[in-house]
Amino acid sequence: MDIPSKTQQFSEFYEREVDGLFRYISFRVKSRQESMDIAQETFCSLWEKFATGSTIISLRAFLYASARNKIIDWYRKKKPLSLEKITEGEDGDILPFEPVDSLAESRIILSSEAKSVLKLIEKLPTHYRDALYLRLVEEMTPKEIGQILEVSAGTISVRITRGLTMIRKELGLTPEPEKT
C-alpha cells in the first residue's frame, strides 16, 4: 500500500475515532488541553507505525491501548513535578494545588447527569472502570476491550456484568433480567 492511500485510510479512521479517544483521555486527564495533546501524540505515533508498514491487527484497539500507556506516562511525569512544587514552592509563592486543572477555560464542562455517571464509574474497582466506560460510552464489544486491556473477552464480559450490577446497586435498582 502506498502512502497516499494509507493517508486516505488513516484520515477516515481519524475522523471516526478522534472524538471517542478524546473523551476517553479527558475522562482520565480532566484537562481539555492536556487531553488534546495526548490524543495528538497517540494519533501521531499510530500514524508513524501505520505508514512505515508495521503490522497492526486492530487499529482501534492499538489506538486506545497506546492512549492508555500515554496517560500513565503523563501521570508519572506530572506527579513528582507538581508534588515538588507543592511541598517546596518557589520563593514562598503559594502555588495552586493542581496548576493546570484549576484553569477554568481548560476544564471540561459537564452536565450534572454526566458527572453523576462518571462518579459512579469512578467508584468502581480499578479493573472495572475502563471496561465499563468503553462498553457504555464507546459501545465497544468485549473482544475489542479485551484487546485494549490485554485480557480475554470472557474476562471483560464478566467485569462488565459485575460492574453493571454494582452500579444498579448504587442507584438502588433491583437487578434486571436483560443483559447489556
Next chain:
Amino acid sequence: MNQFKKGIEDIRSIQLSAEEKRLLHKHIFSQPLPSPYRKPILLILSRSWVSYSVATLLIVVLIGSSATYAAEQSVPGDIFYPIKIKVTEPARDLLVQTPIARAQWESQKASRRLEEATTLATRNELTPERSQEIEVLFQEHVNAAAKALGTLSSSNASSTIHDLENEFDMTLAEHAHTLRVASQSSSSTRSNTIEERDHAREIQTDEPENRPTQQKVPQEVPGTQILSTTTASTTGQKENSTDSNRDTSSLEKKVEEARKQLRTEELRTRSERDRQERERDRNVSDHNRSPRQESEGME
C-alpha cells in the same frame, strides 16, 4: 435509569470542535515520517545488552591483538615470549596447509629464532639458557622444514623444491653472518672495556700490582671510587660478552649443521628423483622391447 442514560449521552457529547479536529489532523500528517529503511546495525546496537556485548568483544579483541603484537616483537626472557612460541606460532601452524607453505613457514620460524639470537647478542643479553632454548627450537624448525621438503620431493615440483632449498640456505647463511657480526661487535665492546680497565689500573699507581680483585679498591682509595665501580661493571660485562660469544659460536655451528642437513636432504631427494627417473625410463624401454621379444618368440 433515564438520568443514567442521559448522563452517558452527555458524556458522548464531549467532542472536539471542527477547528480543533482540523488542527490535530494537520499536526498528525505534517510530522516527518521515519524512513522504513533504517540501518539494521544501529537498530541492533540500540538494545543495551547488544551494545554491552559488542563493547566487551571489542575490548577482548583489542587486548588480544595488542598482546599478540607485543609477543611478535619479543625475544627469549620477555614476558610475552611464551605467547609467541606457544600461541601465535602454533596458531599460524594451523593456517599452513600445503607442503610448500609448510616448508616456507618452518624456514621462516628458524630465521625468526636466529633473528632473536641476533637481537639478544647485540643487546649483550644472550645467556647460555636462552641460547640453549633458541637452539632447541631452531633444530625443531629445521627438522620440520627438512621433513616438509622431503614430502615435497615425492611429488614432482623439483624446481620449486630447489628454489625453496636455495632460499632457506641463503637466509640461514645471512642470519649466521649477522649473528657473527653482532657477537663480534659485542666482543669489540668487551675489548674496549678491557682497555678502560687497564687505564683505571694505570691511574691507581699506588696500588700493588698483585692485587687479586678490583673490589677492594673503593675502601682504600676514595677518589677512585667512581672509576672502580665502572671497572666492576665492565668486568661483569666482559663475562657476559664471553658467554654470548661462546653461545653465538655454538648457534653458528648449529646453523652450519642445519645447512649441511639441508644439503644432504637435497642430495638425497635429487638421487631419489634420479632413481625414479631411471626406473621410469627402464619401464618404458622394457615396455617398448617386450612386444618385439614376444614376436621373436613367436617366430
